[in-house]
Amino acid sequence: MRRKRNEQLDGLRARCTELENHYIDELVAGDLSRRDFLRRGSIIGMSVPFMGAVLGATDPASALAAPRARTAAAKPKSGGTMRIAIQAPSAAVNPLTVADAGGLCMLNQTGEFLVFDNNLKLALQPMLALSWKASHNATVWTFKLRTGVKFSNGKPMTADDVVYTFQQLSNPANASNALSVFKGILSPSGVRKVNSHTVAFHLEAPNGNFPYLVSSDNYNAIIVPKGTNFKTWQHSFVGTGAFKMTSYTQGVGATFTRNPHYWGSMPYLKGTSFKFFQSQAPQVLALEGSAVDVIGQITPFGATQLLHNPAYSVIRLKSSNHRELSMRTDQAPFTDARVRQAVAWTLNRHQMVEALLAGYGLVANDYPFAPSFPSTVPMTQRTRNIAKAKQLLAAAGHSKGISATLQTETYEEISQLAQVIKQNAAAAGINITLNIQNQTAYYGTTFGSSPWLDGTLSLVDYGSRGVPNVFLNAPLVSNGAWNAARFADPTYDHLARQYFATSDLKSQRKIATKIETLLLQQTPIIYPYWIDGLTVSTKRVHGLNPTSIAQLYLNTAYFS
Numbered sequence: 001m002r003r004k005r006n007e008q009l010d011g012l013r014a015r016c017t018e019l020e021n022h023y024i025d026e027l028v029a030g031d032l033s034r035r036d037f038l039r040r041g042s043i044i045g046m047s048v049p050f051m052g053a054v055l056g057a058t059d060p061a062s063a064l065a066a067p068r069a070r071t072a073a074a075k076p077k078s079g080g081t082m083r084i085a086i087q088a089p090s091a092a093v094n095p096l097t098v099a100d101a102g103g104l105c106m107l108n109q110t111g112e113f114l115v116f117d118n119n120l121k122l123a124l125q126p127m128l129a130l131s132w133k134a135s136h137n138a139t140v141w142t143f144k145l146r147t148g149v150k151f152s153n154g155k156p157m158t159a160d161d162v163v164y165t166f167q168q169l170s171n172p173a174n175a176s177n178a179l180s181v182f183k184g185i186l187s188p189s190g191v192r193k194v195n196s197h198t199v200a201f202h203l204e205a206p207n208g209n210f211p212y213l214v215s216s217d218n219y220n221a222i223i224v225p226k227g228t229n230f231k232t233w234q235h236s237f238v239g240t241g242a243f244k245m246t247s248y249t250q251g252v253g254a255t256f257t258r259n260p261h262y263w264g265s266m267p268y269l270k271g272t273s274f275k276f277f278q279s280q281a282p283q284v285l286a287l288e289g290s291a292v293d294v295i296g297q298i299t300p301f302g303a304t305q306l307l308h309n310p311a312y313s314v315i316r317l318k319s320s321n322h323r324e325l326s327m328r329t330d331q332a333p334f335t336d337a338r339v340r341q342a343v344a345w346t347l348n349r350h351q352m353v354e355a356l357l358a359g360y361g362l363v364a365n366d367y368p369f370a371p372s373f374p375s376t377v378p379m380t381q382r383t384r385n386i387a388k389a390k391q392l393l394a395a396a397g398h399s400k401g402i403s404a405t406l407q408t409e410t411y412e413e414i415s416q417l418a419q420v421i422k423q424n425a426a427a428a429g430i431n432i433t434l435n436i437q438n439q440t441a442y443y444g445t446t447f448g449s450s451p452w453l454d455g456t457l458s459l460v461d462y463g464s465r466g467v468p469n470v471f472l473n474a475p476l477v478s479n480g481a482w483n484a485a486r487f488a489d490p491t492y493d494h495l496a497r498q499y500f501a502t503s504d505l506k507s508q509r510k511i512a513t514k515i516e517t518l519l520l521q522q523t524p525i526i527y528p529y530w531i532d533g534l535t536v537s538t539k540r541v542h543g544l545n546p547t548s549i550a551q552l553y554l555n556t557a558y559f560s
Contacts, residue, residue, distance in 0.1 A: 008057040012050070017136070020046060028058055031506060036374045040505060042124040043211055043467075045132040076558040081255075081271045082541065084552065085283040086296040087411065088251055088276035090439035093237075095220055096168065096176045096230045100439055101411070101463065101550035102276065104219040105296055106248075108551040109256055109272070110152060110239035111222025114143055114162070115215035117466045119317045119533065119547045124211055124466070128157070128223055128240060138206040138503055143214075145197040150261040151225055152237075152244035159193045164226040166191040166201070166214070174230075178220040180474035180481040181213045185500070208503030209467040217465045219549060242267045242555035252276055268543070268558035278438070280412055287312070287536065294537040297550045300358035301413035306536050307358065313541065316360065317533035319464035319548030320370035323417060324475060325406075325526040326484035328456045333402045340523040342392040346424045348384040353529050356413045356420070360534060364527035367516040368471030371530065375468070375499075375508035379516050389428035401429025407455030408434065409442040417528065418459055432457070453484045460484070464533060464548030472496050472515070475525060487524035 013021055023040055026032040032040065034055060041051045089103035095111065098104050114129040129143040149157040167188040169178040176182075190202040203210065214221055222239055224230075237245035242264065243256035257271040275292060277283045284303050286292045298306070306312050327334040327343065334340055349363040362371055369376035393399065408418045415436050422432040437451060444450030452458050462471065474482040477493050495518065499511045519525075533548030540560050545553035 008053075012054055012057060015050075017044075017133070020044065024054055024058075026505065027054070036505065039123050039374060043209060044134055044503065045211070047131070048125075075560065076268050076543070077560060078268050078558070079270045080559045081273050082269050082294065082554060082557055082559070083273045083275065083292040084294045084296055084554075085275050085277055085286050085292040086550075086552075087280075087439075088278055090443060092231070092250070093234045093248070094230050095222055095224060095233055096174055096178075098220060099177045099443060101297065101461070104463075105550050105552055106237075106254060106274075107219060107222050108216065108241070108553065109243055109254070109274075110237040110241045110245055110259070111224070112240045113214065113216045113218075113221055114145075114223070115211050117212065117215045117217045117547065119319065119464070119466075124215060127216075128162075129214075132211055134208075134210070134503075138208050138210070138501065139203050140200055141203070141207075141210045142194065142198065142200045145199065146263065147197055149240050149263045151240055152259045152261055153225070154261055155225055157223060157225075157240055158196050159199050160196075160226045162199045162223055163191050163193050164228070165221070165223050166199075168230065169221060176220065177481075178218055181218055181470050183473070183479070183481055184477075185210075185213070205497060206501035207469075208501065208508075209469050212465070212467045212469065215466070216547060216551060217467075217470070217549065219463075219551065243272060246271070262555075264555065267555045269554060272554055279410060287538070290538075293541050294535065294544065294552075296535060296552045297546065298534050298536055299356070299412040299531060300360050300534070301356045301416055303536070304358050307360075307534070311539065313537050313539055315533075315535040315537075315544060315546055317464075317546070317548045318372050319531065319533045320372055320462075320466075320468070320471070321464040321531040321533055321548050322364060322368075322370070322462050322527055322529065323414060323459060323531075324462055324484075325421065325457065325459050325528070326455075326475065327524060327526075328484075328486055329488070329522075329524050330486040331456050333396070333398055334404075334456065336396040337522050338392040338396040339398065339402065340526075342389040342396075342428060343425060343430060344382055344523050344526050345385045345389040345392070346428045346430065347382075347421065347526065347528060348424055349382070349528055352417065352420055356416055357529065357531060360532040362530045364529050365516075365520070366523055366525070366527050367519040368468050368476070368525075368527065369512055369516060370468070373468050374505055375512045377509050377513045377516060379520065382520075384424070386427050389430075393428065393430075398429075401431060403431040403433070404456050405433045405435055406457040406459060407442065407451035408436050408459035409439050409452070409461070410436060411439060411461055414459060414461060421459070421528075453482065455484070458484050463550055469500060472499060476519075485524035487522070489518070489522065492518055492522075 027037045087102040090100040093106045116127040132143045170182040170186045242262045244259040246255045248254040254274045474480045478488040535546040543556040
């Protein structure tokens with residue numbers, strides 16, 4: 001039997017690239033778990049059936065299991081309009097510039113991506129791209145597009161539309177939010193049409209995780225028709241998704257109906273209706289008062305009565321969703337790493353997770369490698385130590401303490417987190433004044449006009465990603481698009497480039513260890529905790545497909 005399996009594995013290997021065979025080697029050697037093999041394989045474009053065959057050939061017990069028998073599910077009911085509460089978009093829904101939870105949730109109601117990051121399976125799966133492959137050095141990634149796809153206006157989707165979309169997203173002249181991941185990696189000239197249904201991305205530097213950068217993780221990257229005016233896209237919401245927009249009122253809500261041109265199975269729902277709210281509390285009241293059927297994304301603070309009420313269903317996703325407290329490394333007193341470390345040592349993170357997240361999360365450790373990332377290497381956890389914080393401040397010449405203003409936003413539990421940070425820091429003589437603003441004012445536009453990017457201290461939300469590339473790049477590299485800390489460290493920049501270029505998991509972990517050690521020493525950003533993704537609905541609602549980045553897919557949703 002073993003000989004037969006070896007022959008089967010040899011036959012499979014003969015069809016593999018060098019990198020695919022490397023992952024198989026790591027699986028056989030025990031360096032990759034079954035889950036990590038599936039996850040890494042999905043990144044480089046290995047199909048699920050092929051990976052299942054590999055697992056079966058290496059160890060029949062670890063092969064992809066047949067679906068388990070399920071208890072009788074509620075019978076899908078065709079029709080009805082589902083009512084959803086979400087955070088109000090903070091600005092116009094422009095695919096180039098959207099950066100807030102409400103806006104990106106609107107994008108995915110009609111827009112689709114080349115690749116979908118399935119948060120439930122922690123793996124990538126085809127969406128508008130059927131398959132993808134990398135060159136041997138991961139500098140060229142080629143995507144085969146799905147055929148027969150039409151936009152909601154009836155126009156066929158081709159490679160021309162994909163090339164146009166990514167050329168606009170990667171163009172520095174457009175102030176695209178997607179530059180947070182594409183800067184230094186992809187330029188407009190690197191997006192090239194191979195044929196009508198094939199696109200190749202020629203990268204400026206090797207990137208082993210590139211499919212995540214054109215997936216739903218990069219929430220701006222919905223495919224739009226060639227020639228789209230992004231500034232007026234909000235008037236049409238033209239996309240390839242299961243629904244099309246019927247109305248949109250800024251600050252109030254939006255409605256959608258079935259897209260008759262949808263390439264996939266028609267949704268069960270006749271339509272959807274979104275209601276916009278400025279904060280979470282009224283969303284909770286709306287669900288309790290039967291004014292809505294779903295809350296798209298919540299945090300436990302102020303909503304624990306929903307999470308423990310049998311009248312509601314809760315979808316819980318492990319995620320890399322988190323908050324970042326940036327400290328301006330170019331402004332005194334935070335030019336001294338000892339001062340930044342002192343702030344970090346004042347925080348009672350375990351208490352924060354219990355008080356603000358009701359346990360629906362994990363403490364973080366001042367580097368952007370979440371427990372959900374395979375490349376994360378756990379380091380000794382920072383805990384509250386006021387004596388150490390005072391000692392660091394004194395060593396930096398601030399024995400009498402320091403004062404600073406913290407800029408932050410009104411969103412989910414962040415304003416409460418800011419209060420806790422202020423209280424924790426005060427014990428070490430760190431006097432923090434809070435300036436809490438609505439999201440429109442807080443985000444501004446760019447450096448020089450945004451409290452988020454310009455404040456001496458700033459506290460902001462970061463949605464979940466499947467790999468740490470965005471977290472390592474945008475807020476931390478010297479020229480990062482979201483570098484609110486103004487952190488500039490050549491050693492860090494070099495390590496980040498090394499990490500991005502590496503496809504091998506063992507090598508990624510070695511580099512991750514160096515990055516984590518450096519960031520704990522420098523502490524330009526404090527990461528208090530990782531937050532579980534939570535979506536709440538009435539018991540009549542089924543088939544929701546949320547992500548931990550505040551997206552909500554409703555093409556399979558229905559009422560029982």
